Amino acid sequence: MALPRPTSLSPTKVTSFKDCALAFRLSNIDRIPEPSSIPAVKGTVVHRALQLLFAEEEPERRTLDAALARLERAVPEVLSAAENADLAFDDETLAAFVADAETLVRNELELEDPRQVRVIGTELRLSVELGNLRLTGIIDRLDLDDDGRLVVTDYKTGRAPSRGYEQTRLAGVHFYALLCEELLGVRPARVQLLHLREPVVISTVPTDQSLEAWRRQTAAVWSAVERACDEEDFRPRPGPACSWCPYHIYCPAVGGDLNRLPPVAVPA
Ligand code: SF4
Numbered sequence: 001m002a003l004p005r006p007t008s009l010s011p012t013k014v015t016s017f018k019d020c021a022l023a024f025r026l027s028n029i030d031r032i033p034e035p036s037s038i039p040a041v042k043g044t045v046v047h048r049a050l051q052l053l054f055a056e057e058e059p060e061r062r063t064l065d066a067a068l069a070r071l072e073r074a075v076p077e078v079l080s081a082a083e084n085a086d087l088a089f090d091d092e093t094l095a096a097f098v099a100d101a102e103t104l105v106r107n108e109l110e111l112e113d114p115r116q117v118r119v120i121g122t123e124l125r126l127s128v129e130l131g132n133l134r135l136t137g138i139i140d141r142l143d144l145d146d147d148g149r150l151v152v153t154d155y156k157t158g159r160a161p162s163r164g165y166e167q168t169r170l171a172g173v174h175f176y177a178l179l180c181e182e183l184l185g186v187r188p189a190r191v192q193l194l195h196l197r198e199p200v201v202i203s204t205v206p207t208d209q210s211l212e213a214w215r216r217q218t219a220a221v222w223s224a225v226e227r228a229c230d231e232e233d234f235r236p237r238p239g240p241a242c243s244w245c246p247y248h249i250y251c252p253a254v255g256g257d258l259n260r261l262p263p264v265a266v267p268a
Helices: 011-019 021-028 039-055 065-081 091-111 171-184 210-231 242-243
Strands: 118-132 133-144 151-155 191-194 200-204
Touching: 011 021, 011 171, 021 210, 039 065, 039 091, 039 118, 039 151, 065 091, 118 171, 118 210, 133 171, 133 210, 151 171, 171 191, 171 210, 171 242, 210 242
Parallel strands: 151 191
Antiparallel strands: 118 133, 133 151, 191 200
């Protein structure tokens, strides 16, 4: 029996399918919830603090103190969300969590002067139809550069990629550049990843070739997803991601059993 197809593709889903088709299926078709983790929640806290800073403050008031005040607001807001209820913090781990989040926010202000950033929008949800495929994505921040051209900015709170893998990590922002071009009719002049851990900026200029490559790659992944759904054939691909994959009990490649899966809910 064919599995229901997912309704859209995002950069995360494209990467997930390419990394391991079974993990993609469990997350996006069977919709098995992933337990929250401290690194992921820390990323959410830092993104939220920066969103508040850029969305609420006038440019000249985007100081370090203002950023840290937004962080203070973001921590209880994110940690009190229902999906994070299973995270256990004692005083010591909470203090370490907040201190590390603060380091990441401070590093953002080392990478750029927020008072100089001309923000158009933050956490922008974009969605566009390309043939029989819907692309969706959330852009952390869309800015204008000194010449009035669009710049797509994405914050990263994990480790920056090693040399030679930068372009792989920039794949997601090329996807956002494609969304901007399709939706707004304007190609961003630059896409950049702000890696807050190191801190370091990795940026690139979208070109006809890079966007066409993304269009083709996304269409190929979508065809592969459709085929896998029709044939109910999502194979595990053991690799480094297995060490943090939450689906071991279902994955035959690591001793799990797909028969433990609940029935798939057919989307409305
Ligand atoms: S354990 Fe590894 S092979 Fe299995 S689903 Fe997770 S990532 Fe894929």
